[in-house]
Amino acid sequence: MMRKIHVLDTTLRDGEQVPGAKLNLEEKLEIARQLKKLRVDTIEAGFSASSPGDFEAVTRIAKTVGNDGGPVITALARAVKSDIDAVYESVKFAERPLIHIVLGTSSQHLDKKFKKSKEEILSKGVEAVKYAKKLLHEVQYSTEDASRSDFEYLWKTIEAVVKAGATVINVPDTVGYAVPEEFGELINKLNYRLKNLNDKVLLSVHCHNDTGLATANTLMAVKNGADRVECTINGLGERAGNAALEEVVMGLKTRVDYYGAYTDIVSKEIMNTSRLVSNLMGLDVQVNKAITGENAFAHSSGIHQDGLLKSRDVYEIINPADVGCEEMEMVLTARSGKHAFRNALEKIGFQLDNEDEFAELFDKYLELADKKKEVYYHDLFYLANIFMIEKHGKSTSIRLYELENLQVISNDLFPTATVKLKRGNETYQGSAAGDGPIDALYSAIKSMINIELELKEYKISSISRGKEALGKVALKLSYQDKIYSSRAIDTDIIKASALAFLNGINRIIMEQTKEKAKDEHSA
Ligand SMILES: CC(=O)SCCNC(=O)CCNC(=O)[C@H](O)C(C)(C)COP(=O)(O)OP(=O)(O)OC[C@H]1O[C@@H](n2cnc3c(N)ncnc32)[C@H](O)[C@@H]1OP(=O)(O)O
Ligand SMILES: CC(C)C(=O)C(=O)O
Numbered sequence: 001m002m003r004k005i006h007v008l009d010t011t012l013r014d015g016e017q018v019p020g021a022k023l024n025l026e027e028k029l030e031i032a033r034q035l036k037k038l039r040v041d042t043i044e045a046g047f048s049a050s051s052p053g054d055f056e057a058v059t060r061i062a063k064t065v066g067n068d069g070g071p072v073i074t075a076l077a078r079a080v081k082s083d084i085d086a087v088y089e090s091v092k093f094a095e096r097p098l099i100h101i102v103l104g105t106s107s108q109h110l111d112k113k114f115k116k117s118k119e120e121i122l123s124k125g126v127e128a129v130k131y132a133k134k135l136l137h138e139v140q141y142s143t144e145d146a147s148r149s150d151f152e153y154l155w156k157t158i159e160a161v162v163k164a165g166a167t168v169i170n171v172p173d174t175v176g177y178a179v180p181e182e183f184g185e186l187i188n189k190l191n192y193r194l195k196n197l198n199d200k201v202l203l204s205v206h207c208h209n210d211t212g213l214a215t216a217n218t219l220m221a222v223k224n225g226a227d228r229v230e231c232t233i234n235g236l237g238e239r240a241g242n243a244a245l246e247e248v249v250m251g252l253k254t255r256v257d258y259y260g261a262y263t264d265i266v267s268k269e270i271m272n273t274s275r276l277v278s279n280l281m282g283l284d285v286q287v288n289k290a291i292t293g294e295n296a297f298a299h300s301s302g303i304h305q306d307g308l309l310k311s312r313d314v315y316e317i318i319n320p321a322d323v324g325c326e327e328m329e330m331v332l333t334a335r336s337g338k339h340a341f342r343n344a345l346e347k348i349g350f351q352l353d354n355e356d357e358f359a360e361l362f363d364k365y366l367e368l369a370d371k372k373k374e375v376y377y378h379d380l381f382y383l384a385n386i387f388m389i390e391k392h393g394k395s396t397s398i399r400l401y402e403l404e405n406l407q408v409i410s411n412d413l414f415p416t417a418t419v420k421l422k423r424g425n426e427t428y429q430g431s432a433a434g435d436g437p438i439d440a441l442y443s444a445i446k447s448m449i450n451i452e453l454e455l456k457e458y459k460i461s462s463i464s465r466g467k468e469a470l471g472k473v474a475l476k477l478s479y480q481d482k483i484y485s486s487r488a489i490d491t492d493i494i495k496a497s498a499l500a501f502l503n504g505i506n507r508i509i510m511e512q513t514k515e516k517a518k519d520e521h522s523a
Contacts, residue, residue, distance in 0.1 A: 210239060
């Protein structure tokens with residue numbers, strides 16, 4: 001029988017412990033609303049006793065997101081009355097509030113941090129649960145540093161706090177010390193004893209990523225009986241972070257045959273949630289990050305691209321649409337082969353039936369690709385267009401926008417931009433002011449182009465060093481409910497920004513023209 005795995009998201013508590021990731025009240029609320037859309041079972045909204053701001057944020061989340069059938073809302077407390085009171089006073093407004101208490105069980109915590117005996121700490125934990133239980137029915141107890149704790153003492157603690165009324169037992173691998181097989185064994189043994197003691201109590205895990213094993217340990221725990229997983233979006237969290245929600249959820253979904261378990265997560269909301277968290281926390285997702293990284297569904301080598309074009313499951317185990325991502329991306333590079341090249345040509349409206357001409361154009365493409373890191377659709381368009389003029393004296397009827405020149409003035413008061421564009425034989429000039437130089441630049445471009453699109457994401461990074469460093473701008477543009485990716489590279493980051501925007505617009509124009517031609521052909 002399939003088991004439901006409960007998901008607690010702690011992006012707003014453990015995730016927010018990342019240096020520099022501090023969120024304000026409105027930002028916390030926005031993320032909590034998105035987590036509700038994602039359908040997490042529990043939101044750990046903060047650490048209520050830590051500051052008036054966090055207390056207020058947990059309270060507002062409990063009052064708004066925690067109602068109308070929303071998730072369980074919890075916040076963290078030490079085994080200290082005033083912390084427990086603060087959690088209660090802030091989460092009590094939710095329909096389903098939970099108090100979360102943490103107290104260490106390892107010798108490192110007992111001997112070095114608390115300098116107290118096992119008995120003293122155990123009775124402190126029991127007293128904390130009894131106290132919380134007077135306030136709320138639902139109480140979670142986390143045995144901090146469980147994976148480095150003496151097993152019999154760990155169990156003795158769990159047994160005592162369950163008898164005192166804990167309804168969730170969370171087993172953290174606080175410093176990412178566990179290895180999957182050993183952690184699986186630990187969960188298996190605890191689960192066996194716990195279910196014999198009280199089978200209503202949920203067994204939860206909370207894994208950190210210090211040696212890159214957070215997801216593996218979490219999945220191994222599920223395989224061995226854990227009922228609940230604690231995760232964060234994009235794997236954010238103290239130090240190297242926590243188990244990434246998207247990895248655990250998609251791991252379970254993709255290998256349901258192995259785990260025999262499911263979650264209620266609406267996987268199509270994963271990408272939106274990841275982007276929101278990344279933007280609000282100001283923390284980029286690494287490009288090769290599983291599920292949510294920019295390259296998670298990008299394919300650049302010829303053998304892979306050929307396989308994918310024949311059948312997507314040759315090189316893809318997750319459909320990008322399942323996680324709310326746009327189509328898989330075929331990045332054209334010097335490692336691409338003829339199949340991917342032909343596919344890209346067709347996408348931009350060029351059908352070369354003469355194989356000799358195709359081979360000639362492919363050679364020209366490889367020459368260009370060797371000079372550039374990536375070949376974009378507009379590069380290909382010009383290459384193919386010039387080739388067609390040379391060979392047949394005619395060009396395609398599609399006209400793309402080219403950047404002639406630009407002037408952007410950046411200041412605190414009134415950032416402005418003036419841009420000159422060319423399309424075929426026509427030239428255009430537009431000016432605009434904006435909230436910042438890029439906003440002004442994009443408004444100026446939009447003023448000349450009749451296209452209703454929205455900038456969803458703007459990312460800039462440096463891809464080389466020194467004075468001649470290249471700036472790479474990567475955008476996500478939304479047009480008619482579809483997301484288009486576009487990129488550009490230049491030593492001038494303002495110019496790279498303009499080119500990336502125009503590349504996206506040109507890509508939309510090319511696809512639209514092709515769709516129109518298809519419709520006319522079939523009519
Ligand atoms: C593994 C984790 O992620 S645990 C959660 C980590 N999150 C946070 O720390 C949240 C942010 N923290 C804070 O805002 C503050 O540290 C507070 C409000 C919790 C405490 O602040 P302060 O009272 O100034 O204490 P400070 O942080 O300097 O030291 C922690 C104290 O709590 C004690 N303590 C630590 N863990 C626990 C616990 N689980 N239960 C009871 N006491 C604890 C420590 O022994 C120390 O006590 P001492 O002052 O008697 O030596
Ligand atoms: C509060 C607990 C669950 C924690 O964050 C940890 O042990 O890492």
